[in-house]
Every structure is written in C-alpha cells, then in structure tokens.
Amino acid sequence: MKPLLKPAGDTQRFAIYFAPEIDSNLHSIGSQWLGRDSSSGKSIIQPNIKGISSSYFYSVTKTPRRYGFHATLKAPFRLNKEFTLTDLCSQIQRLSALSKTFSINLKVRKLGNFIALMMDPNEQKMQNLASNLVENLDHFRAPLHQKEIDKRRMSTLTSSEDENLLNWGYPYVFNDFRFHITLTEKIQCGSDRESMVRAASSHFSESLENTIKVSSISLFVQENSEANFLQIQQFALQE
Numbered sequence: 001m002k003p004l005l006k007p008a009g010d011t012q013r014f015a016i017y018f019a020p021e022i023d024s025n026l027h028s029i030g031s032q033w034l035g036r037d038s039s040s041g042k043s044i045i046q047p048n049i050k051g052i053s054s055s056y057f058y059s060v061t062k063t064p065r066r067y068g069f070h071a072t073l074k075a076p077f078r079l080n081k082e083f084t085l086t087d088l089c090s091q092i093q094r095l096s097a098l099s100k101t102f103s104i105n106l107k108v109r110k111l112g113n114f115i116a117l118m119m120d121p122n123e124q125k126m127q128n129l130a131s132n133l134v135e136n137l138d139h140f141r142a143p144l145h146q147k148e149i150d151k152r153r154m155s156t157l158t159s160s161e162d163e164n165l166l167n168w169g170y171p172y173v174f175n176d177f178r179f180h181i182t183l184t185e186k187i188q189c190g191s192d193r194e195s196m197v198r199a200a201s202s203h204f205s206e207s208l209e210n211t212i213k214v215s216s217i218s219l220f221v222q223e224n225s226e227a228n229f230l231q232i233q234q235f236a237l238q239e
Contacts, residue, residue, distance in 0.1 A: 001089065001219075001233040011224040013078055014085075014140075016092065016133050017070035018126075018179075019218040019231055026207040030069035033183060033203055034061050038068025038220065038231045049199045060196065064182045068229045071117075071181045073130045073217060075170035076229075077141040088140050089219065089233065095136055096217055096235035099129055103211035106181070108200045113188060115196050117181040117204065126179050126214070133217070134173045141169050215239075 020026040022039050031037040035046045035058060046057055079088065102125045109118040119126065144165075152165050161171035172178060183200055187193045216234040223230075 010078060013076040013222045014088065015072065015076040015220045015222075015229065016074035016137065017068070017218050017220055017231075018073055018214060019068065019070045019220075019234070020212070021216065022231075022234070026204075026212060027069065029204060029207055030181070033200070034065040034069055036065045036068070036228065038070070038229060041228065041230050047203060049203075052195060052199060060184050060187065063185055066228050067182070068220060068231060069181065070218070070220070070229075070231075071179050072170075072172075074133045074137055075172075076220075076222065077169055080140050080142045083140050088137070089235075091137060091140070092133075092217065092219060092235050095133060096237050099132065099217075099237045101213065101215045101237045101239055102126075103213050104179075105211055106204075106208050108183075108197055108204060108208075109180075110193060110197060111178075111180055111182075113186040113193065114180075114182055115184040115187065115193065115200055117183065117200075117208075119179050121178060123179070127177060129214075129217075130177050130179070131174055134168055134170075138168060144169050 019038065020030065027037075027039075032044050032047060034044075036043050046054065046061070048054070049057060079085065104119045104123055104126060106117045106119050109116060111118065149165060152171060153162070155171075157165065157171050158176070161176050164173050164176055165171045184196055187196060214237065216236050218231050219233045219235070220229045220231050222228070
C-alpha cells in the first residue's frame with residue numbers, strides 16, 4: 001500500500017472503486033483521456049481530438065480527472081474514528097477474497113448530460129459486488145455532516161435515493177446503483193455531447209472490443225477537499 005501523506009484524519013476521504021489493473025491498456029487510455037494517472041498522481045497529455053480544442057477537452061474532464069478513472073462501488077467517506085486504515089484494509093481484503101473474478105462489457109454511453117463507460121444494467125455480479133461492499137464496510141464510515149446531506153439534496157433525488165443517502169451515505173446504492181465510469185462533466189449542448197460520444201468511442205474502441213476482467217477492487221484516498229483522489233492499493237478478487 002502506498003503511504004498516506006499524513007495519518008487518517010477528518011480531512012481525508014476514502015473510497016472503494018473499480019479501477020482497471022494498472023498495467024492494462026484500459027487504465028492507460030483512461031488515464032490519458034482524463035489527463036491524470038490516479039495511481040502515480042502524475043499529469044498526462046490528453047489526446048488531440050479533431051474538432052475539439054485542447055482547452056475545452058481539459059475543462060470538460062475536470063471533475064472526472066480529480067476523482068480518477070474509476071467506477072464507484074463504495075462512495076467517498078470519512079473514516080470512523082473507532083477504526084484505523086489498517087482495520088479498513090483488512091476488511092476490504094477479506095471481502096475481496098470472498099468475491100470471484102468476473103468479466104463485463106463496456107460501451108460509451110450518455111448518462112443524462114454526462115458521457116460515461118457503461119455496462120448492461122442487468123449485470124448481477126457487479127451489482128452484488130457493490131452491494132456487498134456498501135453493506136459490509138459501512139461501519140467504517142463516519143456519519144455525513146448536514147452540509148454534505150444538503151449538498152446531495154441539491155440534486156433531485158427519489159424517495160429511495162434520499163433514504164439511501166441517510167442510511168448509507170450515498171444515494172445510488174443497491175437497487176439504485178448504476179455502474180459507470182464518468183468521462184466528462186455535464187454537457188448541456190446536445191451537439192457537444194454527440195461530439196464527445198464520438199471522440200470517446202474512437203479513443204476507447206480498441207480496449208472495449210473485448211470483455212473487461214474485474215479481478216480487483218481499489219482503495220482511493222483524497223487528502224483534503226481540494227486534493228485529487230489517489231489510488232493507494234488494489235485488492236485481488238478470488239480467481
């Protein structure tokens with residue numbers, strides 16, 4: 001595990017994500033798309049895409065770049081003071097060892113006004129993995145502050161999503177979970193969305209020709225609210 005910049009504290013958030021294996025082509029081109037490698041923390045020159053300016057491309061990938069190339073399984077949380085990072089890692093290790101490796105197919109899709117890599121929403125193995133992590137790691141999560149709840153409620157939530165927020169710290173879990181790897185900010189202009197779909201489809205085409213193996217889950221950390229998320233450890237699933 002990579003060392004933290006400082007001991008776990010109130011400013012840090014941890015998250016459990018699916019991220020491709022660090023030596024995989026999908027990790028490489030995903031990091032290139034966002035302009036940052038979440039494993040090394042280093043900036044990367046983004047691809048040159050015909051018809052899309054470099055400044056626009058950089059701005060439209062700002063938030064995904066901050067979080068890293070990933071899909072959320074257990075959303076970012078502050079660590080409950082009753083536990084240490086070692087405790088958290090031990091439980092993630094135990095849960096990952098009980099979960100079997102599987103494969104998924106990903107495609108570039110529009111998710112509302114976002115562009116994302118998405119899979120068949122009926123893929124039950126990913127749903128089960130995410131639900132298992134949400135439920136069995138929740139005691140490590142410090143309760144949300146009211147301002148965090150209020151911020152989430154600025155988005156329109158269903159009654160089920162709001163209940164999830166209060167019970168699990170995140171609206172999109174269990175039946176409301178939808179696996180996705182976010183590639184852009186919200187893009188309000190329809191023609192701009194279509195341009196980015198074409199660009200992403202071309203950029204990721206080679207990596208998405210075959211199934212993607214889900215063979216690990218990753219622990220990410222954000223040192224403070226202004227910091228980028230950094231991938232600090234991957235936990236292998238059972239072969």
